Amino acid sequence: MLDHLIKGATVVDGTGAPAFTADVGIRDGRIAVVAEPGTIQESATTSEDAQGRVLAPGFVDPHTHYDAQLFWDPYATPSLNHGVTTVAGGNCGFTLAPLNPARPEDADYTRRMMSKVEGMSLVALEEGAPWTWSSFGEYLDALDGRVAVNAGFMVGHCALRRYVMGADAVGGQPSPEQLEEMLRLFHDAMDAGAWGLSTTQSSTHSDGDGEPVASRHAKPDELLALSRAVAEHEGTQLEAIVAGCLDQFSDDEIDLFVEMSAAAGRPLNWNVLTIDSAVPERVPRQLSASERAREAGGRIVALTMPILTPMNMSLGTFCALNLIPGWGDVLGLPVPERIAKLRDPDVRGEMLRRADSKEAGVFRRLTHFDRYVIGDTYSKENEGLTGRVVGDIAAERGQEAFQCLVEICANDDLRTVLWPMPSDNDPDSWALRQETWQHEDVMLGGSDAGAHLDRMCGAPYTTRFIGDCLRGRKLVGLEQAVKMLTDDPAQLFGLRERGRIEEGFHADLVLFDPERIDAGKATLVHDLPGDSPRLDSKAIGINAVWVNGVEAIREDRVTGATPGTVLRSGRDTRTVSTK
Secondary structure (H helix, E strand, O other), rough: OOEEEEEEEOOOOOOOOEEEEEEEEOOEEEEEEEEEOOOOOOOOEEEEEOOOOOOOOOEEEOOEEOOHHHHHHHOOOOOOHHOOEEEEEOOOOOOOOOOOOOOOHHHHHHHHHHHHOOOOHHHHHHHHHOOOOOOOOHHHHHHOOOOOOOEEEEEHHHHHHHHHHHHOOOOOOOOOOHHHHHHHHHHHHHHHHOEEEEEEOOOOOOOOOOEOOHHHHHHHHHHHHHHHHHHOOOOEEEEEEEEHHHHHOOOOHHHHHHHHHHHHOOOEEEEEOOOOOOOOOHHHHHHHHHHOOOOOOEEEEEOOOOOOOOOEEOOOOOOOHHHHOOOOHHHOOOOOHHHHHOOOOOHHHHHHHHOOOOHHHHHHHHHHHEEEEEEEOOHHHHHHOOOEEEEHHHHHOOOOHHHHHHHHHHHHOOOOOOEEOOOOOHHHHHHHHHHHHHHHHHEEEOOOOOOOOOOOOOHHHHHHHHHHHOOOOOOOOHHHHHHOOHHHHHHOOOOOOOOOOOOOOOEEEEEOOOOOOOOOEEEEEOOHHHOOEEOOOOHHHHHHHHEEEEEEEOEEOOOOOOOEEEEEEEEEEEOOOOO
């Protein structure tokens, strides 16, 4: 007997093949049968009429930071709501394990680092996760059996260094014995099911003390030793971030990526490829790393987002503005001193000069202050400004845009929420995206879901992209759009029997209304442990989501079931060789 029968759906199977109408039966967590409508004779415990609806494989998000959130939110909301059934975590060199049991203080260091570098609520980290593990395997075990999504995790380089080197991980180099210990830990983690290595060398990544995170101090020899360790385990990967990911790679960064991928014999993915017609040279430069890797026997895959994800800014709390060269010194001051500095014309002038310099790289995009929209305000002086554009307000007041913005924020003691309008929403940028998506080493993803919770909400990229493909710009057809969100990432990670609607595959499925599928506007909610805030987005037109054959979402509501699997390398992933 079938557990569930979906009748008359328009099946988009994930392969890119034309859609077809079929009945799809689920049994024991698998897709048991895909057949012509009305031809399945086997009875089913439950069934539903899906005429006029699209049935697709569950979406695979290749870059998330759900490592902590899954403990207090096993549904990985809002990703699951938007049809994501599999998430890849442990990215950017940051994981919650391993933790050295001889140094209980390392857990606090890790929490403060994650709060700073990934924008996670410190209170939620403290109250929402058990922190009972030491080894990476114990961390995976703590999640096993209690999650509603399928989740796989890389091992963070920062955690490996901290475990072995303690405080010396920041600023120090491992002795030969310490490197051997690091490799032993790493092998143990992959034996337990870790997907491979994630690391960062990015200048934007600092710990809770404001110091460069541990992996930024690693030399190429250390990174290559860890990469070679990846080669010894089935179904493993590399993920890495360098400063040039944000703008354009240096020659040394390309050399490092190429050597790491070739040493591991595994794909290396990085994020995020920013596509902007105003900087036409960026895409060819970034993708030259992929060309070099193929020549050397490796593979480098760039993740890029198919939508524009709004990210709010603030002069009061840490955000991307702090990463503009020279701005962190001002924005890191106590609030009264910060306001005084920001009101100084000479200080503002120097900040704007630095922001417009070549060294600011991609952060130059944030400095069009006339195109900022005022979000939430908190003072009487700012009443009526929410939703207005700074350039219009500045013109009324006879002020320069940045000066106007500073005065508005100062009225709120710098609590004002600011929303920069995207500078790359022009037709030429969208045409460049459409072209770039065709590249064999470009993959959709990079949501950062689970991180930067009060700043951005990247999780709904799946529904927003499909809605745009069906009823908006229509840059790719529906079948190709679904393949880009399902089979493509499943193939990169070597997911066993996931990413397609095919008999025998795991029944990770999403049923949606093609006339309605979309994502609602991001809104601030206070539903994290400690009443901490995050941005959320409603899924529109998603009728149901099944994970391993069990209904996990129905009409944008979680069912309470936790049918997800902690995906372990080797068992749940096959090796994707670069050779």
